[in-house]
Amino acid sequence: MRYIPNSPEERAEMLHAVGLNSAEELFASIPADLLLREPLRTPAAISEMELLASSEAMAARNTAARRPSFLGAGAYSHYSPTIVDHLISRSEFFTAYTPYQPEISQGTLQAIFEFQTLVCQLTGMDVANASMYDGSTALAEAVLMAERITRRKKVITSSAVHPEYLEVVDTYVQHYGVDFHRVDTDAETGLISAEGLNSLDDQTAALVVQSPNFFGCIEDVRALAERAHAVGALLIVAVTESISFGLLRSPGACGADIVVAEGQSFGVPVSFGGPFVGLFATRDRFARQIPGRLVGEAVDKQGRRGFVLTLATREQHIRREKATSNICTNEGLIALAATIYLETMGRQGLQEVATQCAQKAAYCARRISELEGFSLPFSAPRFNEFVVRAPVGAKGLLSRLASEKEITGGLALSRYYTDRPNDFLVCVTETNSRQEIDALVEGLKELIA
């Protein structure tokens, strides 16, 4: 095997050196009846050339990857500057372990410190961690953290949070005694319903909203924060489309207590759903309740600045079952990619890309809404996603659009909501050219005509 340095001869010599005669003897401590007698029935070894050919062939069967696409709903196709992938491909970054030895890990540590700072700046919060697995698990951890902070058991969530995020929270809280309670979406605005908020009470640990929400509608986060705080609950805000931070008032500025987000939009490929990166930020006073790793500033004996993993007593390797979370491996390299993306785009770039997304989505929404038979059911302002109501079943319509027009037109909401057979969610980003948008509009028109 070409990845194993020692040749068979060298290995024989080494066996000899440790007093063994054969490789089998290395496994003498394993009871004989547990030793495999047959080779594994996994595939035989293939060469680089063959692997590339077979992988290309497999990838070619992912026809959706080749088509213009208007899919969003938690995974967004944004342009990633070439230097992002180039820099994360430096082996000093991607073949390093978690920075437990700060003297020889300052590259990783400083990058995480910058990541934490950027997350704070974007979310408007005081402190951010070194990353969570993704947005959905970050949300689950936020709910658990709210329970720890408030010692209350009821959590109210907008039902317009990403349905898969809600499922993940359901899983995480199932043995935690948390009552995770969904409230309705206003059928007209697409925002969390006013009545739903009435269930906020002094047993409520947290109110959870997503903004822009799953339907693309921008919640009035400031008002929701006030409502939550009025009963002593925390406001948790989830963001799936982090490019929106470039345009929308930050949750922190609106009064959120915990902000979680999916950072995939920051230069990370959609890659069939992962690896992505969860952002997690909160207020200073909750810093010691935060899950996951934190990097902090430190000095050496000569007063030189460096960075270290800190507040480790929150974590499982020290606190074990009393840790704030079980997370260990996080999404370091993806957080690095997001950091490089954000620093490359910079202050102006993030604003420009956010504005382009909003503009293009507005154009697309207007064009579709002008089509005979199509409507936009929700009235609230939106960022770059919006729900379209088709005159026919959305699933069939989109599948014809794919096969006949070679366009992935969006997500049929029936995947998650059986009561929305004709609705689909359209996402537009800076990578969708006007030509693509016009083709989508024309395609819908022709298929319905």
Next chain:
Amino acid sequence: MRYIPNSPEERAEMLHAVGLNSAEELFASIPADLLLREPLRTPAAISEMELLASSEAMAARNTAARRPSFLGAGAYSHYSPTIVDHLISRSEFFTAYTPYQPEISQGTLQAIFEFQTLVCQLTGMDVANASMYDGSTALAEAVLMAERITRRKKVITSSAVHPEYLEVVDTYVQHYGVDFHRVDTDAETGLISAEGLNSLDDQTAALVVQSPNFFGCIEDVRALAERAHAVGALLIVAVTESISFGLLRSPGACGADIVVAEGQSFGVPVSFGGPFVGLFATRDRFARQIPGRLVGEAVDKQGRRGFVLTLATREQHIRREKATSNICTNEGLIALAATIYLETMGRQGLQEVATQCAQKAAYCARRISELEGFSLPFSAPRFNEFVVRAPVGAKGLLSRLASEKEITGGLALSRYYTDRPNDFLVCVTETNSRQEIDALVEGLKELIA
């Protein structure tokens, strides 16, 4: 412009600092009538996204790049292990300059020293330089070097050397008073003709042969060396398909005095003809006549081993018009790629890839020779290229093969030899699967049927 660090504001401040008011004033030393008054009529700036899209579109028009191909003739499609491109993409290598400051260039220098060693090992010679532009210019430099060494003006060359190499030599020697004389190829064997060799005399500086020659035939280099040496001439051997070093007796072992080769086969993409890398090796006694850069071992005050550019007095920056060559920039990074390729393949790998090429070519040649109407005009042993004689014009046949069967079947020799309308040169490498070879054979058969 995003590659220019200083912002317009910073530049204004710097202008001020040096006592200027505007960028125009920077060019005050240029006579006013020479200053451009209009912007250049080159294209306006485009973004990364646009550049990638337009480049992909342009590349897509290179339809030949997508088809199975049997083109060789000086540029060979071999498999390059992934690590080759990954390692040369380390910016420490590709964004470094020529290693004039050895203390901070040891990476490049040590790699070149390894390259020189590998070239010596492959060619069977004593000393090799740090690279030439490509095989063709290396041959031209070899001819000039032979003239310098022997002070004779006549150079005899096999006409079965790559025609473009011969053209390049013609260009280089045109003002050097060298009589560059082509001798025939034996119509039956495909090797340099015995009569041609009779023109060797005591005015002859060198005999030039390529082996395997342009028609794929392996010359009897040892016998040719004897013939050349008998009249006091040097034998210059050119190799265009360097993978052949893995199987064939080295020119050095056969008595060659100067060996030049095209190193592109060693993991370098064909890239429409460049950048490639010229290998140049000779005997110890000619070391000070070698063109181009040389790296040698050295020690510092504490006796630590390092490497430096050496014997620089041969070179233009010291010797100016008396230099052994005008070459300055060479093909450093491509030499590095070849070095990584050779070290990855190693002793066994190079042998195996060479053997596979020879085996596959033998199979292909046999299959084609069995086709009605097709023949192989030359009888000499071959490595991985061979001439096929078709029953019809080769150019038309190959162009039909391309358009109807999506195969690039080889090179119509009419491109270089008007007297060979029906001949084409086929090259087979380890990257051509049996399936591709069979498709080629079937395609030829069907087109002729």
Next chain:
Amino acid sequence: MSQSTNITKAAPHITQNESLIFERSQTGRKGYRLPPLDVDETPLDEIVPAALRRDDDLAGMPEVSEVDVVRHFTRISTWNYSIDLGMYPLGSCTMKYNSRLNEKVARIPGFANLHPLAPEEDAQGALQLIYELQESLSEITGLAGISLQPAAGAHGEMTGVMIIRAFIDARDGAGASAKRRTMLIPDSAHGTNPASANLSGFTVKTIRSTAEGFTDLDHLRELCAHGDVAGLMLTNPNTLGLFEKNIKEICRIVHEAGGLVYMDGANMNALVGVARPGDMGVDVIHLNLHKTFSTPHGGGGPGCGPCCCTKELEPFLPVPRVVKDGEAFRLDFDRPQSIGRVKAFHGNFGMMVRALAYIQTHGNDGLREATEAAVLNARYVAHGLTSDYDKPFAADPMHEVVFTDKRQSRKGVHTLDIAKRLIDYGFHPMTIYFPLIVQGAMLIEPTESVGRQELDQFIAAMRSIAREAVEDPETVLGAPHTTRIGRLDEAAAARKPVLRWKPKEAASAA
């Protein structure tokens, strides 16, 4: 970088002084360019009212050119140790070679640009890949049910432990697991095990290890006697690098007590192709694709922590499952007994691509060869160090070996010092102070990716440090001496944490 005295006037190399990007930022610098907006512009107020828009102009976000970014990250990258620079003998972490080929495969546009919500018929390649990886992992572990959804080892643990709960409820009736709440975990276990058990609502009870380094069977029997045991979480080979030779007996005891056995598969690099958890009686395990299957650790992640379980437990795996349906592959959401979803979408797909590439390039013989080489390398290091370091357990180690600082500490030189001193010799330290039950533990896992020459260099370095500890302890105590910065004051950093950069004024105001 330490400098000899005659050059203290030299400003250290600029590459050693790279500041935070925020300190490099200059108003007006730009590192990006977008295509011009190509649609008719709508007044921004009509899209998003001003009250919902940012009003801080993203102040504080950096403004730098592309060159600044490239130099910034290239420079700071040189402050990292990495596998490509040398041996990385972190015990329990399996820092093996990360193939460049696998990186290339994961970046094939048909994989990288595939949206997770693409219709199944348009994502057949990805579903097939997941399915094939499931099949291979099933064969490797001897366990029938595989879910690739968990994002890391701890996530896989949580998944597995929740499956145990769900199974107990299904077996013994709803709510049964609320009574069977004890999860047994050896004192040598990794911290994620108790944390994951806790997250799933279990109460952790700790099992002692014997003086020989194995699970204490008597203690296990004792703890199993109360009828409240839901399961056992065991690492095998355990974190001392020893194969739990009584594994079958252990499983029998737990099963008889009505519990299930969870195996932490972080140490599978000792077993692949040699022995299978499924054959040992284990019910559910997780794998770390970012250890055993060489997906790069990335300075902390991402990972992928497949949960693998017996046929019996399969109905409880997270939804959706990827199944084969004739010639096609599809997502199966219809799993009523499932514990639910543990992550949005399908898990860390990019890691799956790499792991399958690992399995395919190794082949079945290569997988075993890697295991043999990994165990041999550990054995070789164990052999090389016993003369100088205390080896607390006599048994032959598998893929990793634990030593202690017992001998050196007599001179005041402790594990931390030895580790830091190893840096001066050019090596990344081993895992230190883990497992917690071994005082001054040094857990060494060379992996198969190290050649004999480098193992010999490592052994020589360790022996040299042992000599230094006697002859010149100060040098060891002050190590590392050859790095850009020395040991950092971690206590002070935790006391008054500075977790983000702030502009000068803001920072001093705070």
Next chain:
Amino acid sequence: MSQSTNITKAAPHITQNESLIFERSQTGRKGYRLPPLDVDETPLDEIVPAALRRDDDLAGMPEVSEVDVVRHFTRISTWNYSIDLGMYPLGSCTMKYNSRLNEKVARIPGFANLHPLAPEEDAQGALQLIYELQESLSEITGLAGISLQPAAGAHGEMTGVMIIRAFIDARDGAGASAKRRTMLIPDSAHGTNPASANLSGFTVKTIRSTAEGFTDLDHLRELCAHGDVAGLMLTNPNTLGLFEKNIKEICRIVHEAGGLVYMDGANMNALVGVARPGDMGVDVIHLNLHKTFSTPHGGGGPGCGPCCCTKELEPFLPVPRVVKDGEAFRLDFDRPQSIGRVKAFHGNFGMMVRALAYIQTHGNDGLREATEAAVLNARYVAHGLTSDYDKPFAADPMHEVVFTDKRQSRKGVHTLDIAKRLIDYGFHPMTIYFPLIVQGAMLIEPTESVGRQELDQFIAAMRSIAREAVEDPETVLGAPHTTRIGRLDEAAAARKPVLRWKPKEAASAA
């Protein structure tokens, strides 16, 4: 790496000790795997008789694993300085940022996998790219005829000078150039100029520079008086960084004498978008795409040295030319007056892809902006250093500036020492001892790719060295102190050159 005294016992970092691959090699190690041979095997003797086959089994070629190769090159790479690590102020070399985007574009399979002998109709994209680059370079230089065939600057020079010969023969009759054999070259010129002239059969005569750093017009007139002048090879801005303000007069003089003017375009980074050689009266130039147009220098190459000439000289350019024919692009071989071919195939196409990407991402305004920034940076450095270093020429420099060691050498500190000491401050030294006419020359070209902070650091470092030269010359004379190895004994290396590795026995036998 220098180490403070208390740690001399530490073996230097293994990454600092990486040996030659041949010394790492171990029989039986393998770094490759090929697919199995899939055709019926022919007995090898039938393919190639044993007498023509190697009989040395490639002895001595390395045998290593993939991991060995990766670690080997990763480690030795860290011994290099590079643009991505910082400012690289080599005068005459234009070490500007090498865009990653351009690297990516050059690797698009449709470019990288295109065979140079592919039929024209199947290579339209590549031909179009060449054509578009020709057009852009023609606009930038103001010269009508462009050949991209030359592989580097010197190759372009040879091409251009041969064109001059061919033109003279065409103008004055065959053999005329054999009489007009004088090529005038300033004493400040780069060594490739005389070497290229010699290669083309010319006799070089050297023109003096004036004390102000310009071509001496009187001397030029004098040398032009003999009727044997074929041409002049002039660099502009010249190698002192000064624009030859009399360029039009110079061209007039040479033209009147029957000669042609060749301009070495290595310094075009001072002119792009600002002034054009074609407008100055120049007949033929070369460009260095690996300088002005940012294709990476690669540690020595590859380059691309387009030859650009007036309409009048166009018929003499190398064959084949890439021309546009209606909507299609084709190769034109039918150029009877051509000097011939200077390289197989079409030149360094991969570099052309990058250069066109450079032109397109900059746009016409960006090209000028880069020139302005490059000249401004040089001016800023010139301004910052005049107080401490001797600036031999009063005129304002363009994109590079020359200083000397005149003041420092009084204390025995010379240019070489200053350069080596700069390394300790983290910078790559400037070009030294070139141009040859300036004693102790230090030629500094920051390029546009450096920000003000780093320029300030550079100026501070240079000033600090100037102080050290007075206060502590020993420190400067012994520099560098912070590198893996110190100054090497180059004289000894040249006296008894060791140009390749040999096995121990062979080496000692030799």
